[in-house]
Amino acid sequence: MAFDTFVQVEDNIDWVNHHENIVRRVTKRLTIDNEVPQSPTMAGMRATAARLQVIAAAAVAAGVQVRACGARWSFSDIPVAENGWIVETDRLGWRFNVAEGDVEPTSVTLADDLILAQCGAKISKINEALETPQKRRTLRTMGASNGQTVGGALGTGTHGSAIDVGGLESQVAGIQLLTATQNLWIERASAPVMTAAFAAKLGATLVRDDAKFEAAIVSLGSLGFVHAALLRTTGRHLLNSSLSHIPMGQIATALNTLMFQGSGIPDMTRRPYFFQAIFDPRGMDKAFTTVRYKEACRPDYQPDYDLHTGYEPGTDVPRMIAHAITAFPDLRDTAVSLMMASELRVRADTPNEWRLPGEVYTFTSAREGLVSTGFAVPIGQVTTVLNILRDAFLTQPSSPVVFTCRYAQKSPGILSFIRYDPTCVVDIDGISTGASLKLVKIAADRLEAAGMPFTQHWGKFNNLTKVRVRNAYGSSVDRWNATRKLLLPDAAERNAFSSPLLDSLGLND
Numbered sequence: 001m002a003f004d005t006f007v008q009v010e011d012n013i014d015w016v017n018h019h020e021n022i023v024r025r026v027t028k029r030l031t032i033d034n035e036v037p038q039s040p041t042m043a044g045m046r047a048t049a050a051r052l053q054v055i056a057a058a059a060v061a062a063g064v065q066v067r068a069c070g071a072r073w074s075f076s077d078i079p080v081a082e083n084g085w086i087v088e089t090d091r092l093g094w095r096f097n098v099a100e101g102d103v104e105p106t107s108v109t110l111a112d113d114l115i116l117a118q119c120g121a122k123i124s125k126i127n128e129a130l131e132t133p134q135k136r137r138t139l140r141t142m143g144a145s146n147g148q149t150v151g152g153a154l155g156t157g158t159h160g161s162a163i164d165v166g167g168l169e170s171q172v173a174g175i176q177l178l179t180a181t182q183n184l185w186i187e188r189a190s191a192p193v194m195t196a197a198f199a200a201k202l203g204a205t206l207v208r209d210d211a212k213f214e215a216a217i218v219s220l221g222s223l224g225f226v227h228a229a230l231l232r233t234t235g236r237h238l239l240n241s242s243l244s245h246i247p248m249g250q251i252a253t254a255l256n257t258l259m260f261q262g263s264g265i266p267d268m269t270r271r272p273y274f275f276q277a278i279f280d281p282r283g284m285d286k287a288f289t290t291v292r293y294k295e296a297c298r299p300d301y302q303p304d305y306d307l308h309t310g311y312e313p314g315t316d317v318p319r320m321i322a323h324a325i326t327a328f329p330d331l332r333d334t335a336v337s338l339m340m341a342s343e344l345r346v347r348a349d350t351p352n353e354w355r356l357p358g359e360v361y362t363f364t365s366a367r368e369g370l371v372s373t374g375f376a377v378p379i380g381q382v383t384t385v386l387n388i389l390r391d392a393f394l395t396q397p398s399s400p401v402v403f404t405c406r407y408a409q410k411s412p413g414i415l416s417f418i419r420y421d422p423t424c425v426v427d428i429d430g431i432s433t434g435a436s437l438k439l440v441k442i443a444a445d446r447l448e449a450a451g452m453p454f455t456q457h458w459g460k461f462n463n464l465t466k467v468r469v470r471n472a473y474g475s476s477v478d479r480w481n482a483t484r485k486l487l488l489p490d491a492a493e494r495n496a497f498s499s500p501l502l503d504s505l506g507l508n509d
């Protein structure tokens, strides 16, 4: 099978994710580039889309499974199919401002509020494009670290920075999906945004359909290639961060309600933009609590994205643990305790330390050897869940892990794992050892045995089964499969864009 010079092909290689915990033999790795990477154009978008469609058609004809991946940041095998083809889309990083004339005249959305990002654009780069003194916009939410691509972050429903916003998919206004035979620009029927003429510039057909839209915004890579997404933005603002140590007895109500009176956070009269509590399961007596409040931003504020060196205290637990391992390589087994002592000290930003979201939630050089799992639960259950996880931990007390609670609002994808209204994502993060891997499994088993409603992050360590997915997503599984059939009417193509994992979970029925 010959592809043109903008598709590099390697045959029969081991595909490895960023954390090196997933290794799968693929029969082809296809790395795709834009023709003139430094010059984003709509003609270039059409050319790349056509190339992706050729790849899809070739995979269907060859009867192999074909999966797209982004930055390969997922800890799970969600991006890859053993013996299939993998298409690396992380070099497709174009971003476009939206012209007023491309917005549907009846839409309430303003062109300035939108950014069109090609699938491989890193969230960190989108932030940099938005947060300039000229554009003065920012994303409403993002992950704690932002090296993901937009295609990959939507692929699993990345969440994390804002308590009153859903996962990133909640900010999508339109999405471009490519299959072997179709190039679709999909929007909500209930919230049209772009004109048919705009879709045509992408070579796409405009589809306005709520179910197709809600399927496409979190697709696990199994609806075809996501080529571009139109993201809604908000006015740029600064974030003021602080870290406090708060007794469990005092913070418990806030953990279960997101109401902060009496919680011990720095300003109990203001709703924070971000709220995170980290617990050491060896004690659970206090929460290492990070909160961030929004502050106004001077129009001429110049961001500095080099601020983050990996040494800042605060948010991204995998990054902090990676830093502790790097700083104390001979003390790997005690790195978690060292991390908590050295990185989670009580502190508060002074006004000249307030930063834009893209400076706070920045790119991370992640590293191998970590375990990270995310259980999404209804917020009213958080302290019960923490007790269940603590009991699970006591069966594996040598596990070098911490528990982290982060919050988000219910998200609109059919397969959004942020399903509860609102949701707390309780992560178990730490160093990958036999004990911590066992803990992740025991924790899921215990939550299930307790009848706790929960989902698991698609892109982190998980122990998903067909029963668990059905229990968590209920009739959304049927809605997913029915909508998938509408988007991919050909069974051969549905199989091509699936994977052994997705087949086993009942998501290719």
Ligand SMILES: Cc1cc2nc3c(=O)[nH]c(=O)nc-3n(C[C@H](O)[C@H](O)[C@H](O)COP(=O)(O)OP(=O)(O)OC[C@H]3O[C@@H](n4cnc5c(N)ncnc54)[C@H](O)[C@@H]3O)c2cc1C
Pocket: 018, 067, 068, 069, 070, 071, 072, 073, 074, 075, 078, 079, 080, 089, 119, 120, 142, 143, 144, 145, 147, 148, 149, 150, 151, 152, 153, 154, 155, 156, 157, 158, 159, 160, 219, 220, 221, 222, 224, 225, 226, 227, 316, 318, 319, 364, 366, 457, 459, 460
């Ligand atoms: C250091 C670190 C910190 C993290 N922090 C957070 C966090 O704060 N919050 C959070 O929710 N998650 C977090 N994660 C998990 C991460 O955000 C998700 O796993 C995300 O999906 C990874 O994006 P990616 O670009 O690497 O995509 P990949 O991992 O490469 O792929 C993810 C999924 O997207 C699909 N996909 C990718 N590109 C395309 C495309 N072009 N078309 C169709 N499908 C595609 C893949 O098939 C796969 O199903 C973190 C991970 C790391 C390593």
